[in-house]
Amino acid sequence: MKGRLFRLCQKELRETIRDRRTVMTLLVMPLLLYPLLSMALNRFLLTSGARATNTFFIGVDTEEEGSLLASYLADPRSKPPEPISESSGGGIAEFEIRQTETVKAIDALYQNQFDIVASVEFGSPPKVTITSFRGDGGSQSARRILVERLHWLKMNVAQEVAGANAPSFYPPVDIVVDEIGAEDEAPLLATIVPLVLVLMTITGAVYPAIDLTAGERERGTMESLMASPVPRFYVLFAKYIAVVIVALLTAMINLLAMFTTLWLSGMMKFLSGSDAFPWLAVLQILGLLILFSGFFSALLLCLTSFAKSFKEAQAYLIPVMLLALAPGMLSLMPGVELSGPLAIAPLISIVILARDLLSGVFHPAGALAAVVSTIGYAAAALAIAARLFGTDAVTRTSEQSIGTIFRRPLKSTPVPSVPSAAFMLALLVPIYFVGSNGLMKFISEYKEDISLSTQFWLNILTLALTFGLIPLTATFLGRHKVSTTFRIHASSPPRFVLQLFGAMLMGLGAWTLAHEAFVITDALGIGGLSKERIDQALGQLQAWKQVPPWLLLLTFAVAPAIIEELCFRGFLFSTFSRVLNPVRTILLTSVLFGLFHVMTGNALLIERFVPTTLMGLMLGWIAYRTGSVLPGMLMHFVHNGLLLMVGRYHEKFNFFGRELDDQSHLPMEWLVIASLVVAAGVIIMVLSTKPRASRFSNE
Amino acid sequence: MENDGTTSLGLPEHKMLNVHSLVKSFSLDSDEVRAVDDLSFSVAPKIVYGLLGPNGAGKTTTLRIILGLLEPDSGYTSVDGIRTCDDPIAVKSRLGFVSSNDGVYPWLSVREMLHYFGDLYGVDPEVAADLTESLAGLMGIDKLLDRRAGTLSTGQRQRVTLVRGLIHDPPVMLLDEPTRGLDVVGVQTIFEYIEHLRDAEKAIVVCTHRLDEAERLCDQFGLLHQGRLQYEGTMEEVRKKSGRDHLVEMFVDLMKGEVE
Numbered sequence: 001m002k003g004r005l006f007r008l009c010q011k012e013l014r015e016t017i018r019d020r021r022t023v024m025t026l027l028v029m030p031l032l033l034y035p036l037l038s039m040a041l042n043r044f045l046l047t048s049g050a051r052a053t054n055t056f057f058i059g060v061d062t063e064e065e066g067s068l069l070a071s072y073l074a075d076p077r078s079k080p081p082e083p084i085s086e087s088s089g090g091g092i093a094e095f096e097i098r099q100t101e102t103v104k105a106i107d108a109l110y111q112n113q114f115d116i117v118a119s120v121e122f123g124s125p126p127k128v129t130i131t132s133f134r135g136d137g138g139s140q141s142a143r144r145i146l147v148e149r150l151h152w153l154k155m156n157v158a159q160e161v162a163g164a165n166a167p168s169f170y171p172p173v174d175i176v177v178d179e180i181g182a183e184d185e186a187p188l189l190a191t192i193v194p195l196v197l198v199l200m201t202i203t204g205a206v207y208p209a210i211d212l213t214a215g216e217r218e219r220g221t222m223e224s225l226m227a228s229p230v231p232r233f234y235v236l237f238a239k240y241i242a243v244v245i246v247a248l249l250t251a252m253i254n255l256l257a258m259f260t261t262l263w264l265s266g267m268m269k270f271l272s273g274s275d276a277f278p279w280l281a282v283l284q285i286l287g288l289l290i291l292f293s294g295f296f297s298a299l300l301l302c303l304t305s306f307a308k309s310f311k312e313a314q315a316y317l318i319p320v321m322l323l324a325l326a327p328g329m330l331s332l333m334p335g336v337e338l339s340g341p342l343a344i345a346p347l348i349s350i351v352i353l354a355r356d357l358l359s360g361v362f363h364p365a366g367a368l369a370a371v372v373s374t375i376g377y378a379a380a381a382l383a384i385a386a387r388l389f390g391t392d393a394v395t396r397t398s399e400q401s402i403g404t405i406f407r408r409p410l411k412s413t414p415v416p417s418v419p420s421a422a423f424m425l426a427l428l429v430p431i432y433f434v435g436s437n438g439l440m441k442f443i444s445e446y447k448e449d450i451s452l453s454t455q456f457w458l459n460i461l462t463l464a465l466t467f468g469l470i471p472l473t474a475t476f477l478g479r480h481k482v483s484t485t486f487r488i489h490a491s492s493p494p495r496f497v498l499q500l501f502g503a504m505l506m507g508l509g510a511w512t513l514a515h516e517a518f519v520i521t522d523a524l525g526i527g528g529l530s531k532e533r534i535d536q537a538l539g540q541l542q543a544w545k546q547v548p549p550w551l552l553l554l555t556f557a558v559a560p561a562i563i564e565e566l567c568f569r570g571f572l573f574s575t576f577s578r579v580l581n582p583v584r585t586i587l588l589t590s591v592l593f594g595l596f597h598v599m600t601g602n603a604l605l606i607e608r609f610v611p612t613t614l615m616g617l618m619l620g621w622i623a624y625r626t627g628s629v630l631p632g633m634l635m636h637f638v639h640n641g642l643l644l645m646v647g648r649y650h651e652k653f654n655f656f657g658r659e660l661d662d663q664s665h666l667p668m669e670w671l672v673i674a675s676l677v678v679a680a681g682v683i684i685m686v687l688s689t690k691p692r693a694s695r696f697s698n699e
Numbered sequence: 700m701e702n703d704g705t706t707s708l709g710l711p712e713h714k715m716l717n718v719h720s721l722v723k724s725f726s727l728d729s730d731e732v733r734a735v736d737d738l739s740f741s742v743a744p745k746i747v748y749g750l751l752g753p754n755g756a757g758k759t760t761t762l763r764i765i766l767g768l769l770e771p772d773s774g775y776t777s778v779d780g781i782r783t784c785d786d787p788i789a790v791k792s793r794l795g796f797v798s799s800n801d802g803v804y805p806w807l808s809v810r811e812m813l814h815y816f817g818d819l820y821g822v823d824p825e826v827a828a829d830l831t832e833s834l835a836g837l838m839g840i841d842k843l844l845d846r847r848a849g850t851l852s853t854g855q856r857q858r859v860t861l862v863r864g865l866i867h868d869p870p871v872m873l874l875d876e877p878t879r880g881l882d883v884v885g886v887q888t889i890f891e892y893i894e895h896l897r898d899a900e901k902a903i904v905v906c907t908h909r910l911d912e913a914e915r916l917c918d919q920f921g922l923l924h925q926g927r928l929q930y931e932g933t934m935e936e937v938r939k940k941s942g943r944d945h946l947v948e949m950f951v952d953l954m955k956g957e958v959e
Contacts, residue, residue: 004818007815008818008819015807018807019806219802219803224798224801227767228819229788229791230788230819230821
């Protein structure tokens with residue numbers, strides 16, 4: 001079996017490497033690109049006045065002028081005192097004075113023969129005019145440094161004379177410099193290389209990923225491949241190995257070309273701080289490369305496995321490439337550390353890891369988390385790819401165009417299809433983002449002019465227009481039956497009353513569990529609350545006390561309970577349960593529910609994810625057991641309402657003499673009571689829904 | 700659907716390839732289309748079975764279900780007594796499949812490609828190498844074995860595809876529109892190939908809408924229209940049932956029935 005897998009890999013590799021287009025990205029591009037890039041970079045580094053000691057050329061017209069300037073610069077009094085020159089890098093810029101032969105020095109400056117031109121009007125004292133070229137960074141620095149040198153000379157001489165004539169003379173001020181902060185800022189190499197790694201591995205992986213997946217279909221080999229008795233995962237794994245190898249090769253050749261040009265052009269010292277070829281960095285980068293190409297190859301294969309053609313695959317990949325650049329830029333920002341959620345954030349974690357490694361910093365725990373989570377993401381992407389690759393959705397030729405989404409079908413259907421739910425979500429995400437951000441901006445700008453009550457009404461309106469109106473519009477456009485789409489359904493009265501009672505009990509106890517989940521995630525360091533945010537929240541609670549409690553309940557309990565339940569446990573639940581089993585349906589709707597709560601306003605409230613998703617799981621379970629949104633609405637309302645009332649009457653909330661605090665665990669007695677209440681609710685729910693649940697699972 | 704032991708039109712079932720009460724629908728723009736509607740037939744070794752019908756009759760869908768590329772809504776298919784739903788890998792390894800849409804890997808040599816498919820089918824590399832030589836001799840592509848597949852002509856490519864379908868020596872062979880887009884020489888190659896398959900005692904299904912060719916090639920016929928088997932049997936039997944001499948006339952009758 002091993003030999004077979006090896007031969008399968010061999011075929012994929014042969015196929016890509018023989019392809020001329022692969023060879024182009026693999027070899028020709030880096031060989032041409034880097035010499036050109038290095039020239040551009042050279043110019044950039046020199047003109048931006050990097051802290052390097054280079055030689056500036058001063059042009060003069062006559063020999064007398066030249067020798068006068070030379071004598072000034074040779075005078076030790078023209079040099080800044082030791083500590084000051086050290087603080088700006090240690091070295092002192094060299095000046096070389098050149099005399100023009102045929103043309104005037106000013107004209108030679110126009111032709112970029114010198115950095116600056118100096119002319120002297122002899123007299124006492126001689127008057128030196130320094131001319132620099134506007135807009136040229138090198139020329140500007142040369143002028144600045146020369147002026148400083150001459151100033152030091154003037155001052156030191158003046159101080160000597162003054163000291164000799166008046167023994168009581170002392171200068172008005174003495175300057176001493178000092179520095180704080182890290183000893184050495186990260187070398188340029190550490191900030192540039194992660195970005196380069198991202199670009200290189202993507203460039204290397206894109207073409208083979210498309211060619212080996214969507215290409216199979218385009219060549220007409222997909223059907224015979226799928227008809228062969230080899231597990232899909234095998235085929236895909238062979239392709240994965242091939243893509244990783246090509247991505248690795250591309251990145252290695254690129255890096256080699258980059259380092260060689262940098263080294264040959266003498267620019268290495270700008271990047272790594274020393275002139276030697278950075279062998280250690282190269283080795284570290286090789287290790288990182290495996291991580292990067294392993295990650296991107298899996299991600300790209302996963303996306304291209306969806307695609308029916310090259311064109312489609314490219315359409316999927318371009319946004320991903322652009323998105324991948326954003327985390328790449330992160331490495332350019334100081335103060336981003338490999339800890340907390342960032343240590344397991346896909347791509348971001350390994351970008352930061354690369355930057356840290358190259359600047360000589362190493363957090364073992366963070367690095368381990370980054371590597372392990374990245375391997376996990378790659379494996380997950382690959383598993384999805386193996387499921388998608390060659391499935392009948394991909395093999396079949398029926399195409400759904402954008403137009404079919406907007407056209408209202410003639411026949412009514414009980415439940416939306418997955419594409420129409422995806423379309424609904426695609427609308428909901430940006431509209432919700434714009435809506436909630438716009439609302440926050442509006443409120444913070446006109447805080448004085450609009451009352452708190454109006455703000456609350458606006459809040460309800462936004463909720464209704466997003467989570468309410470958009471699924472409703474999708475239902476109308478898709479001609480889906482409202483009662484089945486939103487799962488508005490009541491069982492026979494006695495059973496329904498029991499279900500409502502069970503849901504209410506669950507809602508009464510659930511907030512304690514949500515609170516505990518919040519405290520635990522906070523302790524684990526996954527998105528805790530900062531002190532400021534807690535204070536802000538407490539301040540908000542104070543302010544809310546001016547609002548009548550019914551409006552508070554309407555805004556944060558009634559409206560969310562009705563609207564969010566209809567959207568998540570109604571529309572999305574009915575859609576997904578058509579194609580997924582109950583467990584997956586509940587999981588998926590809960591995670592979406594959690595994600596939407598994270599994305600509130602302009603800040604990502606990561607700490608809300610775990611509690612909200614847990615809440616979603618409970619609501620999903622109720623929706624599944626009862627086959628209806630109605631009991632879930634009640635639980636949602638009770639849960640939110642209870643939290644609000646607890647918040648409103650915060651000071652009065654002393655239970656068995658214990659204070660309630662946002663960051664500490666609840667007293668044990670509370671937890672026991674709450675758990676019992678939830679358990680009672682669950683039991684009532686199970687008892688009141690048994691026959692229906694068994695019917696559901698038979699479907 | 701309790702007609703175990705017979706096909707939908709009453710013929711006895713064979714073990715080698717058996718299709719039983721197959722149903723498959725597709726939804727297009729929220730309309731349901733029945734591509735295959737309660738289809739049953741079976742094919743014995745040494746028999747060439749022509750699954751005939753106009754475009755869209757459900758021929759390719761049926762083949763895809765047999766190959767395990769699509770799942771039926773109900774019913775099943777089995778090869779050598781093994782149902783596709785029970786052990787798709789075992790079924791796939793007993794099926795050879797050649798279609799007119801088949802492509803090649805342009806950057807691989809013909810030999811590399813054939814060996815690759817040998818690996819996909821789990822054939823021992825040495826056996827695959829021997830079989831490649833002998834089949835290449837048979838189909839007249841022995842001189843092309845080391846050429847890049849991308850440089851082959853249409854006819855050469857077709858012969859490579861035909862060899863590819865046999866690389867694991869399957870007992871059942873499925874051919875989907877094998878003559879589409881071929882010239883006279885190409886069509887003749889297919890005829891010889893099918894003769895070879897019959898001699899090698901394989902159970903063969905040929906899907907085609909070229910009724911004239913089917914009449915020359917096949918031993919048994921299944922006339923498919925709108926996913927249903929309308930007539931089935933040998934040429935004699937089909938003629939008797941339909942009261943027509945030629946397949947073309949039978950189809951014209953069927954299409955007229957649809958219009959009325």
